Amino acid sequence: MTHTHSSGAGPDASHPESAPIEAIRLRHPWRTVFAVVLLLLVALFIYDAAFNRPVFNWxxxxxxxxxxxxxxGAGYALQLTVYSMIIAVVLGVAIAVMRQSPNPVVxxxxxxxxxxxxxxPVYVxxxxxxxxxxxxxxxxLGVPFTEAAFTLNTKDLLSYFTLAVIGLALNEAAYMAEIVRAGLLSVDKGQNEAATALGLGWWHTMSRVILPQAMRVIIPPTGNEVISMLKTTSLVTAVPFTLDLYGRARDIxxxxxxxxxxxxxxxxxxxxVTSILMVGQYFLERHFARGVLQRPDVMKPTVETQSVGVVGVEDPAHPTYPGAGGGESIVPPHHRPGGGGA
Incomplete structure (x- = not known):
């Protein structure tokens, strides 16, 4: 009995082309419902605040x-913010450096x-x-245990505005010190060693090597602290200083x-004001983060490359040389530096 065995479709057999995959987007109906409910609640709140709450008195x-x-009052709030933050940043940098000092007293x-x-608490x-x-x-002021050279009245020397700036600045300096210290610690120690090997002093190392790299870590929390400081100025009534924005609104x-x-x-x-500060913070962060989030371009070879095979048949155009151990011959690179014939 003769059996006929089919070996399958031959190379010339036609195969039906598969249909392209149709991607169906995954639907989230409950997510849409939740968004609609949120929009309705916001609209109801705005309508209620605009028409049903006379206490708002628009x-x-x-x-x-x-x-x-x-x-x-808004101008005074900005002045308190700017002056306090300048003093806080300077003191914060100094205290952060003191924290890293090898001197135990410092x-x-x-x-x-x-x-x-x-x-x-800052209010206290x-x-x-x-x-x-x-x-x-x-x-x-004068030589200790002797008669004072001159005496100053504290009320004439320190106004309530000055005391408010001092109080806000010293409190903020403690937080800025930790922010600056975290930024300094984020820079690899090898950067400092490389700067020292190049003969740079401490000031040039900090200003040109360490701080520019640490600013990427320092800027975001510092921007948050500036915004927080603007809102904290509403507490200067504890000094008491009442010419700030909240103090004037309360007086009216x-x-x-x-x-x-x-x-x-x-x-x-x-x-x-905080919206303006947030825009400034965004551009500062983008400036100091240049090159961090960008992917480097893929390096391309400078010369053409190809595999180098072992020659078994003599080819005058491609001379061969014996291997180092006296074994098989190999083809060296030719036509151009680095190999790869044209």
Whole structure:
């Protein structure tokens, strides 16, 4: 009996082409429902605040939004923020360097400073600074255990604005010190060693090698601290300094007996200024993060390459040479440096 065996389709057999894959997007109906519910809640809140809550008194908000006293208070809030942050950054850098000092006394003083100002509330610190003119009524300068050369009245020397700046700056310096220290520690130790090997001093090493690399880590939290400082200025009433934005809004509400509209006015100004600061922070972060998130281009070979085979048949165009051990012959690179004939 003869059996016919089919070996399958031959090379000329036609195969039907497979249909292209149709990708179907995964649907999330509950996610859409949740988004719609959120939009409805926001719309209801806006409608209720605009028409059903007379306590908001939007006419009063518009009346005092650009009042001279409010604008002046916003200016004082910005001054407190700028002056306090400048002092805090300088002190923070100094304390961060002290924390890394090999001298145990210097390191201990820096640690005690951080422990004191980070461990007590900023409101309590501002109250204390407001009482400094009462505690130290005068400041005398001269040789110890002798009659003072001259005496200064503390109230005349330190205004409430100055005391507010000092209180905010010292509290913020404790946090800036840790931010700067974290940035310095993020730079590889080999960078410092390489700068020392090149003969750079401490100042040039920090300013040209370490700090530019550490700024990528320092800038984001510092921007957050600036925004936080602007809002913390509302606490300077503890000094007491009442010419800031919140203090002026509170004074006006004490006369009009409408605190809610004035709180809205102050909030609008805080939001406007913080929005500007956030934009500045974004551009600063992008400037100091240049080259970090960019993928390097793939390196391409400078010469053509190809495999070098062992020649078994003599070819005059490609001379062969015996191997190092006297064995098989090999073909050296030819035509151009690095091999790869044209």
């Amino acid at each position: 006419g009063e908000v518009g009346k005092y939004l650009f009042d001279v006293r409010i604008v002046s 390191k201990s003083i820096a640690w005690v400073f951080l422990w004191l100002f980070r461990g007590t 610190q501002l109250v204390f600074w407001g009482l400094v003119p009462t505690i130290y009524k005068s400041i005398s 509400s004490a006369v009009t007996y409408q605190p809610v509209p004035m709180l809205i006015v102050a909030s609008i100004w805080y939001l406007a």
